Amino acid sequence: xxxxxxxxxxxxxxxxxxxxxxxxxxxxxxxxxxxxxxxxxxxxxxxxxxxxxxxxxxxxxxxxxxxxxxxxxxxxxxxxxxxxxxxxxxxxxxxxxxxxxxxxxxxxxxxxxxxxxxxxxxxxxxxxxxxxxxxxxxxxxxxxxxxxxxxxxxxxxxxxxxxxxxxxxxxxxxxxxxxxxxxxxxxxxxxxxxxxxxxxxxxxxxxxxxxxxx
Amino acid sequence: xxxxxxxxxxxxxxxxxxxxxxxxxxxxxxxxxxxxxxxxxxxxxxxxxxxxxxxxxxxxxxxxxxxxxxxxxxxxxxxxxxxxxxxxxxxxxxxxxxxxxxxxxxxxxxxxxxxxxxxxxxxxxxxxxxxxxxxxxxxxxxxxxxxxxxxxxxxxxxxxxxxxxxxxxxxxxxxxxxxxxxxxxxxxxxxxxxxxxxxxxxxxxxxxxxxxxxxxxxxxxxxxxxxxxxxxxxxxxxxxxxxx
Numbered sequence: 366x367x368x369x370x371x372x373x374x375x376x377x378x379x380x381x382x383x384x385x386x387x388x389x390x391x392x393x394x395x396x397x398x399x400x401x402x403x404x405x406x407x408x409x410x411x412x413x414x415x416x417x418x419x420x421x422x423x424x425x426x427x428x429x430x431x432x433x434x435x436x437x438x439x440x441x442x443x444x445x446x447x448x449x450x451x452x453x454x455x456x457x458x459x460x461x462x463x464x465x466x467x468x469x470x471x472x473x474x475x476x477x478x479x480x481x482x483x484x485x486x487x488x489x490x491x492x493x494x495x496x497x498x499x500x501x502x503x504x505x506x507x508x509x510x511x512x513x514x515x516x517x518x519x520x521x522x523x524x525x526x527x528x529x530x531x532x533x534x535x536x537x538x539x540x541x542x543x544x545x546x547x548x549x550x551x552x553x554x555x556x557x558x559x560x561x562x563x564x565x566x567x568x569x570x571x572x573x574x575x576x577x578x579x
Numbered sequence: 580x581x582x583x584x585x586x587x588x589x590x591x592x593x594x595x596x597x598x599x600x601x602x603x604x605x606x607x608x609x610x611x612x613x614x615x616x617x618x619x620x621x622x623x624x625x626x627x628x629x630x631x632x633x634x635x636x637x638x639x640x641x642x643x644x645x646x647x648x649x650x651x652x653x654x655x656x657x658x659x660x661x662x663x664x665x666x667x668x669x670x671x672x673x674x675x676x677x678x679x680x681x682x683x684x685x686x687x688x689x690x691x692x693x694x695x696x697x698x699x700x701x702x703x704x705x706x707x708x709x710x711x712x713x714x715x716x717x718x719x720x721x722x723x724x725x726x727x728x729x730x731x732x733x734x735x736x737x738x739x740x741x742x743x744x745x746x747x748x749x750x751x752x753x754x755x756x757x758x759x760x761x762x763x764x765x766x767x768x769x770x771x772x773x774x775x776x777x778x779x780x781x782x783x784x785x786x787x788x789x790x791x792x793x794x795x796x797x798x799x800x801x802x803x804x805x806x807x808x809x810x811x812x813x814x815x816x817x818x819x820x821x822x823x
Contacts, residue, residue: 508744512737516727526720526741529713530748533755540759553758557751568744575736579728 368444368454372461382430383465386423390470393419394477405482412481413491413542419477420470420495421502421531425524427466428506431458432514441514442577455569456562459500459507466506467499490542497554498538504565505530511572515579533557588665590807591816597800604800608793615790619783626780635693637783641791642686643711649679649795650714653721654746657739667803669735670810672742673725674802678795680718687711706756713752717745 376383397415398408435441444454470477471492478488509527516522534557541550586592619637626633653675660668690708691701702708721738728734811817 512724512741513727522723522727525716525723529716529720529752530744532713533748533751536755536759550758553755568740572737572740575733575740579733 368449368457369460372457373464376461376465382427383469386427386466387469387473389426390419390423391473391477393422394480397481409482409484409487412478412483413487413494414539415481416474416477416491417495417498417535417539417542420467420499421528421535422524423470424462424466424499424502424506425509425527426520428462428510428523428527429513429520431462431465431507432510436514436576441573445573445577451570451573452566455507455511455573456566458510459503459566459569462507463500463503467495467503471495471499486545487542490546493546494538494542494554497541497551497558498534501534501558501561502531504561504569505534508565508569508572511569511576514576588663588667590667590670590811591814593667594804594807594816597804600800601797604793604797608790608797611786611790611793615783615786619787623779623783624777629697632693632696633780635689637787639686639689639693640784641788642682642689644788645791645795646679646683646686646711646714649675649682650717650742650749651746653679654742657742661736661739661743666810667807669739670806671799671803672721672739673735674806675799676718676721676725676738678798678802680715680722682795683711683715683718687715706759709759710753710756713756714749717749721745 394415397411401411402408432441435444445451447454474492474495475488478491483491505527506523509523512526513523534554537550537554537557541547541554544550587596615637620634623634623637625631653672656668656671656675659665660672687708690711694703695701721742724738724741725734728737808817808820
């Protein structure tokens with residue numbers, strides 16, 4: 366629990382990261398009408414997909430930073446050595462990533478939807494699908510960050526590694542929202558969330574041990 | 580049984596014993612592939628619906644089958660290297676990844692060449708095409724992580740974890756893509772049913788599949804032996820071998 370509070374405190378004291386990823390999302394969404402068409406009738410069917418892709422991208426973009434400073438100042442190593450169960454550390458990291466990156470986007474979804482001329486009921490389903498889907502994104506992003514932390518590499522490496530794993534989430538989330546809540550997709554998305562919650566922190570913990578031994 | 584397993588896990592033992600397999604595999608893949616190409620491209624009948632384009636299948640189907648199973652083999656090797664820390668398994672993961680990526684690319688390329696006359700387009704966002712594309716990205720991810728992390732032991736372990744997670748995720752990706760959209764015909768071969776096409780067509784196809792596997796193991800073995808010598812260059816047996 367202390368870990369969670371620590372992460373949230375760090376985030377509150379330097380909210381720049383969260384604000385930047387939010388700004389990134391808003392900006393990208395603003396680019397689409399400019400690039401495609403300002404016509405609401407043509408924008409509206411794209412809305413759910415675009416907002417999902419932008420969420421995915423800004424989660425991937427923010428993942429790099431979420432472990433970098435902890436790795437640089439040695440606190441990641443201390444966490445691995447500490448009494449805390451390592452899977453719990455990884456889960457907390459994922460939660461922090463979700464709070465700083467996905468949650469602001471989720472709250473902004475009505476505005477983003479409005480920018481793409483989406484009606485309110487579609488925005489509602491979009492938010493529901495993001496609530497179920499974005500934690501999976503965060504869990505995978507932390508796994509990817511753990512795999513690449515400490516490597517002197519371009520920031521494109523993490524998205525290359527992790528984006529293929531996000532495909533099922535993207536498909537189920539967007540299908541659920543565009544079909545207006547067809548139960549099958551919703552159940553499958555929820556099942557995927559449960560599966561990711563109980564497996565990915567443990568996988569990340571395995572990778573964390575490798576990461577600190579570099 | 581365990582002794583046998585340990586022996587083959589030793590790079591020196593493996594290197595010396597596996598040498599005899601190279602001519603065998605080379606001969607087998609050369610003969611079978613040659614005969615399969617001859618039978619498939621020249622003798623086998625053209626399809627009544629697809630015409631001569633069906634001959635692309637004699638390359639496409641083996642490549643697609645091999646693409647999937649080479650990922651599975653890579654992931655199993657990765658699991659072995661994670662659990663038992665066998666040096667040779669780690670080298671096997673590293674050497675099979677580029678081959679698998681190329682085979683996957685071959686399957687995609689031949690598939691899109693076949694798609695143009697059949698479906699009227701090089702690419703459709705169909706379930707099987709998409710999941711093969713994702714398979715290619717999974718290979719690319721393992722390769723990229725390897726390259727990024729350099730030659731160290733830990734680099735290998737991180738890439739191995741990624742490969743194993745990829746294997747566990749493949750069914751999920753496959754099913755989710757299936758629910759999304761599907762146009763591709765179902766698989767031509769299953770283990771349980773008799774094939775629906777005549778022998779004159781599945782004969783050469785089966786031959787090409789076997790030939791592809793033989794070639795694949797040949798390429799893998801050559802790369803693996805090369806990699807082992809490179810990694811063990813400071814050990815006595817390599818030094819002795821190089822002196823001779």
